[in-house]
Amino acid sequence: MAFTELTKEEFRHHIESVSYKSFMQSEEMATLFRKRGYEVSYVGLKVEQDIKVSALVYMIPMTGGLHMEINSGPVSSDMHFLSDFYQGLTTFAKQKGALELIVKPFDTYQTFDSDGKPTSKPKKELIETLTNLGYHHDGLLTGYPGGEPDWHYVKDLNDITSDNLINSFSKKGKPLVKKAKTFGINLKKLKREELHLFKEITLSTSEKYGNVDKPLDYYEDFFDSFKDKAEFMVATLNFNTYLKRLNQDQEKLKTKVEQLHQRFEKTPSTKTQNKLSELKEQIKTFDIRKKEAKQFISEYGDQEVVLAGSLFIYTKQEAVYLFSGSYPAFNKFYAPALLQEYVMLEAIKKQIPLYNFLGITGDFEKEDGVLRFKQNFNGYITRKMGTFRYYPIPLKFKLLQGIKKILGR
DSSP: OEEEEOOHHHHHHHHHHOSOOOTTSSHHHHHHHHHTTOEEEEEEEEETTEEEEEEEEEEEEETTEEEEEEESOOEESOGGGHHHHHHHHHHHHHHHTEEEEEEEOOSEEEEEOTTSOBOSOOOHHHHHHHHTTTOEEOOSOOSOGGGOOSEEEEEEOTTOOTTTTGGGSOTTHHHHHHHHTTTTOEEEEOOGGGHHHHHHHHHHHHHHHTOOOOOHHHHHHHHHHHGGGEEEEEEEEEHHHHHHHHHHHHHHHHHHHHHHHHHHHHSOOHHHHHHHHHHHHHHHHHHHHHHHHHHHHHHHTTSEEEEEEEEEEEOSSOEEEEEEEEOGGGGGGOHHHHHHHHHHHHHHHTTOOEEEEEEEOOOTTSOOHHHHHHHTTOOEEEEEOOOEEEOSSHHHHHHHHHHHHHTTO
């Protein structure tokens, strides 16, 4: 048994052999880290030359040493060897001169249904594996500690086809997607030179919610690193097309009203009268929507207007919903719902078994609009283990942290 650095080919072979892992543990992510100024290494635990555990480790200088981290890893084909891997990792950190080692495992600590009710017992032994080796646990937290979620909303796609996908959504999700399809929205995959459109969307959303947005060159580096395994998708709408659809649908309603009037005159009934009243109200609603459409046309003319955007990643193990944004002025078009349906359909085509919507807060006592949106698609919730920290030279780390505090850094 040996903890060792792996070649890129050895790492690739191992991560392709497992059924459960994160996109963060990939060659593409290693390429992105390098582009962003990090040093990366592939490490693993071998038993008679057979790799049992592997990980992408990224490093960057910090005051007094090196910051070393494994995010959403390691990748394990035999969890019995995790303790040996984590033990070897501490030695590796010391050899590299790390002052701080961070591990954020991807292993699921506990599962919950779509409403946050537990469906499994917590796997406390996963945490103990690390704490018994001297790793400090930040705790089981809610929210987005360090800007990253420990709670993921996911959907199993194994028994779902393109034909019955929409029927797998919740009672609210089905009509939401069907309604969004009536507006004439187009979905488009962005080219590299169009990524500024995606950046504008995410900037608008981050300003609304007070989040830190990624710079444009990050998205460009992401595009270059992941190539065909990532899609920057946007939903667009031409408001002239939208107005034409409104006119056509309203005319269809008026025709129905005329037919019902004729039926009512021949055979009056309360049921027909109620239906007539309902359709007339719908016609009035169309008048309001047509007025709004004309206002949009006066502002945007005949152009395709971006409503929302999402970054999707495809791996053998899961499709992932990573970054997104939308313009509040266009919320009534429900464009994000169509983007979600799109990525699930693509995942089904690629025979990917799981769709990961990623983060929710995990605080089910408070209103969570993000969770409410994701619940439309009828998945379930997984809770990760959180963050673990190991300090190869604890006294030095505490001393430097104390100095930084005194200096106000």
